[in-house]
Amino acid sequence: MRLRLSDRGEGADTIVLVHGWKGSHRLWDHTIARLEERHRVVAFDLRGMGESDKPRGAYDFDELSGDLADVIAGLGLRDVTLVGWSMGCTVSLRHMERGGAGVARLVLLNGPLKLTRTDDFPHTMTQEQLDGYLTGLADGWPGSERAFLADSLLPATDPLVLDWIYAIALQTPLDVALRVVREQARLDMRPAVRGLGVPVRAVYSRFDPYYPVSLGEEIAAAAPDGSLAVLEHSAHCAPIEEPAAFVAVVEDFIAGRPAPA
Numbered sequence: 001m002r003l004r005l006s007d008r009g010e011g012a013d014t015i016v017l018v019h020g021w022k023g024s025h026r027l028w029d030h031t032i033a034r035l036e037e038r039h040r041v042v043a044f045d046l047r048g049m050g051e052s053d054k055p056r057g058a059y060d061f062d063e064l065s066g067d068l069a070d071v072i073a074g075l076g077l078r079d080v081t082l083v084g085w086s087m088g089c090t091v092s093l094r095h096m097e098r099g100g101a102g103v104a105r106l107v108l109l110n111g112p113l114k115l116t117r118t119d120d121f122p123h124t125m126t127q128e129q130l131d132g133y134l135t136g137l138a139d140g141w142p143g144s145e146r147a148f149l150a151d152s153l154l155p156a157t158d159p160l161v162l163d164w165i166y167a168i169a170l171q172t173p174l175d176v177a178l179r180v181v182r183e184q185a186r187l188d189m190r191p192a193v194r195g196l197g198v199p200v201r202a203v204y205s206r207f208d209p210y211y212p213v214s215l216g217e218e219i220a221a222a223a224p225d226g227s228l229a230v231l232e233h234s235a236h237c238a239p240i241e242e243p244a245a246f247v248a249v250v251e252d253f254i255a256g257r258p259a260p261a
Contacts, residue, residue: 016080018092034243047064061090227258
């Protein structure tokens with residue numbers, strides 16, 4: 001199986017970027033352009049998504065995190081700053097649960113620890129809301145995907161940005177999209193956060209419609225070496241909506257500087 005890989009830049013630090021559901025490495029364009037002069041930046045398309053192969057498989061998070069591990073090992077990467085965005089947080093945390101080879105620090109951007117709400121986890125949707133969303137996605141595909149993506153961006157976002165993200169999303173077949181999210185719904189990554197042996201910086205956007213700042217606060221409090229940075233001018237797509245601020249947070253973390261108060 002082939003994974004589409006981007007490996008750019010040079011520097012003492014290596015950053016590995018893991019995109020979210022129905023994404024690709026192209027969603028990191030602004031991030032890579034800002035980081036590659038000072039860092040080596042690796043991004044890839046998860047199996048079933050973007051320009052990577054779409055083989056038979058479970059499309060569970062052992063497979064997805066296994067691909068991440070293969071990228072890190074195959075390139076011989078060490079002391080990596082691993083950045084997961086949205087579903088990429090789950091892929092990254094599963095990699096850490098399986099030993100976290102090559103990773104020195106972890107950034108979790110606008111991602112869930114659980115997809116559905118419980119009494120002790122109020123930050124996300126109910127099971128009924130998730131079921132309704134997946135039914136709507138399947139019944140209305142592909143127009144339903146465009147509506148979902150529009151909701152993930154600030155209202156004033158350039159419509160051409162929505163066109164671009166929508167074209168990327170449609171590279172993921174519907175059956176793969178549904179299978180991956182159903183596998184994700186089985187998982188509770190809170191124990192993974194509590195067991196992290198590396199520093200973690202939770203980065204959450206003030207206007208994210210899916211994952212509130214309170215979830216970032218929970219991650220920062222639960223991790224043995226956790227911190228929180230809040231981005232004030234983005235919804236779910238901070239690397240696209242406020243790339244300079246997002247990159248500054250990542251570089252501050254690498255340099256050991258504290259998160260802004």
